[in-house]
Amino acid sequence: MRPAHHVTEPGWFGRRADRWRSVGRLLRHTHPALLTATIALHITVGLLPVVFIAWTSRLISRVPDALSSSGGSGWAVLGLAPLLAVCAFVVQQLLAPFQSALGELVTRQVDGACIARLMRCALTGLPVAELERQDVLDILSDARGGFERVSPTPGDAAAGALALIARYAQLTGASVMVALVLGPGPGALVAVTALVIRFGQRGSLDRFGALRIGLAGERRKLNYLRRTAGGPALAKEARMLGLLPWLRERHTAQARGYLDPLWEGRRRLLFRPFVGLAAVGLVGGGGSLYVLAREGANGSLSLLQLSVALQAVLIPMRFGVYFPESDVQTRDGLAAYHALTRLESMAAGGPAGPERQDGALATVPEGPIRFEDVSFRYQDDGPDVLSGLDLVLEHGRSTAVVGLNGAGKTTLVKLLARLHEPSVGRITAGGTPLSGFPAADWHRRIAVIFQDFTRYQLTAAENIGLGRPDRMDDREALLAAAGRAGAREVIERLPNGLDTVLSGQYENGSDLSGGQWQRVALSRALLAVDAGASLLILDEPTAQLDVRAEAAFFDRFLEMTEGITSVIVAHRFSSVRRADRIVVLADGAVAESGTHEELMALDGRYADLFRIQAERFAEEQAEAAAARATAGTLPRAAQPVPTPEGAR
Numbered sequence: 001m002r003p004a005h006h007v008t009e010p011g012w013f014g015r016r017a018d019r020w021r022s023v024g025r026l027l028r029h030t031h032p033a034l035l036t037a038t039i040a041l042h043i044t045v046g047l048l049p050v051v052f053i054a055w056t057s058r059l060i061s062r063v064p065d066a067l068s069s070s071g072g073s074g075w076a077v078l079g080l081a082p083l084l085a086v087c088a089f090v091v092q093q094l095l096a097p098f099q100s101a102l103g104e105l106v107t108r109q110v111d112g113a114c115i116a117r118l119m120r121c122a123l124t125g126l127p128v129a130e131l132e133r134q135d136v137l138d139i140l141s142d143a144r145g146g147f148e149r150v151s152p153t154p155g156d157a158a159a160g161a162l163a164l165i166a167r168y169a170q171l172t173g174a175s176v177m178v179a180l181v182l183g184p185g186p187g188a189l190v191a192v193t194a195l196v197i198r199f200g201q202r203g204s205l206d207r208f209g210a211l212r213i214g215l216a217g218e219r220r221k222l223n224y225l226r227r228t229a230g231g232p233a234l235a236k237e238a239r240m241l242g243l244l245p246w247l248r249e250r251h252t253a254q255a256r257g258y259l260d261p262l263w264e265g266r267r268r269l270l271f272r273p274f275v276g277l278a279a280v281g282l283v284g285g286g287g288s289l290y291v292l293a294r295e296g297a298n299g300s301l302s303l304l305q306l307s308v309a310l311q312a313v314l315i316p317m318r319f320g321v322y323f324p325e326s327d328v329q330t331r332d333g334l335a336a337y338h339a340l341t342r343l344e345s346m347a348a349g350g351p352a353g354p355e356r357q358d359g360a361l362a363t364v365p366e367g368p369i370r371f372e373d374v375s376f377r378y379q380d381d382g383p384d385v386l387s388g389l390d391l392v393l394e395h396g397r398s399t400a401v402v403g404l405n406g407a408g409k410t411t412l413v414k415l416l417a418r419l420h421e422p423s424v425g426r427i428t429a430g431g432t433p434l435s436g437f438p439a440a441d442w443h444r445r446i447a448v449i450f451q452d453f454t455r456y457q458l459t460a461a462e463n464i465g466l467g468r469p470d471r472m473d474d475r476e477a478l479l480a481a482a483g484r485a486g487a488r489e490v491i492e493r494l495p496n497g498l499d500t501v502l503s504g505q506y507e508n509g510s511d512l513s514g515g516q517w518q519r520v521a522l523s524r525a526l527l528a529v530d531a532g533a534s535l536l537i538l539d540e541p542t543a544q545l546d547v548r549a550e551a552a553f554f555d556r557f558l559e560m561t562e563g564i565t566s567v568i569v570a571h572r573f574s575s576v577r578r579a580d581r582i583v584v585l586a587d588g589a590v591a592e593s594g595t596h597e598e599l600m601a602l603d604g605r606y607a608d609l610f611r612i613q614a615e616r617f618a619e620e621q622a623e624a625a626a627a628r629a630t631a632g633t634l635p636r637a638a639q640p641v642p643t644p645e646g647a648r
């Protein structure tokens, strides 16, 4: 598989051209009027210091006349020069907030567009298989880091690049002034010196930036530790397990793993070249000052010229230093943008395809779904997780998939949901291979609850409505779906009913238990079914319910989904015994299949495991009953006699 970080390094000109091309693309996301105003403002702000030099020099050149004139009229000789010099200074100060305000607007517009691109890429564009690759996660983390404002964003890069216009306008104005006063040679000398230092400095920054990109994996680990250790997620386990000392040590080690190479790179790539560039500045600036001093001593320069040249020479000499408003922003913001464009190019070739379209249902055939000799492995060089699997999911019937941990049940669900494609073999629906139509169309056909379904920190209505966003406002439909999933009572007990945020981290929000969350997730899936999905997949939907609640859940589920093709993955064999068909998965293939009665009569793997689970359940029930009796909560004679059937 092609490594995601693999890029051919362009040369010096290539890098500059790439950078400006990227900036150009980013600026396409800004409104033309905003872009024009920002450029005009930067040019104005860049030229104002030059205007200031011109008027202060004029002022200085007239001071001797003012001093030598008699009476109070002497200062009139100065004319408007002081006022205009002050004006140039004040206007420059006044424009600074507008400069940053426009920069902020550019940042917002560019980031808004880029975040939409990133969401599209991560949520629909990139195949799930890609999102499980470590190198892709590194890039994604860098792109997200930009948008989470952990580091500069693409919008910052665009605004920072525009801010350079002010710097270059100032350099051009100052060099022209030097050329006018001292001649083209010194004018060119100061300009070239400034540019050499600038490009040298920028090159060092770029090399340092490349080093930073290469440390994306270390940075991601460090950010993970900081986020996890600094957030509420770890609060409980950290207290119970006394994790703090270990976490501190781990964090220090990880921080060193990331920061030490950066520090070494800073010395090597930034400090040493800086010394050489300072020497260039010394030669160029010194040479210009020498010419200035010589001309001044010769008497060939007027006071006006001397003042103009002296001030103008200083501007290019300061030009070589680091620009805080641009340099890190353009380097790191563009790195985040390049991470985004790389993800986009990976997404473009992926099988997940475009966003789903209305009318997609029509393109997907109905009928039985067949796994035909399907094998699958997560990594090219990894083991087969599914191997030669043949399976038919009858149309309109329920199929339960059971098996031990690691048997491949969730993997089967992922292939069925087309989050991964089979490595070998094919899956067909109504005789048509799934690969024959866009994955997005297939996704519209199915409703699925994964083991790790998302618990959105949104309202109950939104948590259910996301099963079909275009029905989000249809409260009747939401409540009907909740009712069928057994979540209606849960919702009625919430402080604001459907409008309660399902998280204790918000005002009037409420946390749900694991089982209650599962009911909400099921409501979401059932809403999708109401809206036309005809394949319902539940991957261990009841893992957090107790045995009785689970049995009741499945009974109700099978009743209400009658006529819908459904697949239920379960651990507890007893809970899915009423499914139309039970498939036992072992070692990535179908070991047994049939109805509960058929499989019990077969007396094979299913029957064995069913009995073991039932006996264990009976023992647990007996122990619990004995404990209750000892505690006097229930007269012993009144206790139910546990039987293996109790497991059902």
Ligand SMILES: Nc1ncnc2c1ncn2[C@@H]1O[C@H](COP(=O)(O)OP(=O)(O)OP(=O)(O)O)[C@@H](O)[C@H]1O
Binding pocket: 132, 378, 379, 385, 403, 404, 405, 406, 407, 408, 409, 410, 411, 412
């Ligand atoms: N993203 C992944 N990358 C690599 N291997 C994986 C990945 N996901 C699962 N596996 C491996 O595939 C095998 C089957 O996993 P799967 O989750 O499908 O099993 P399961 O039957 O659903 O297990 P459980 O009952 O524990 O949920 C396991 O050996 C697991 O380690």
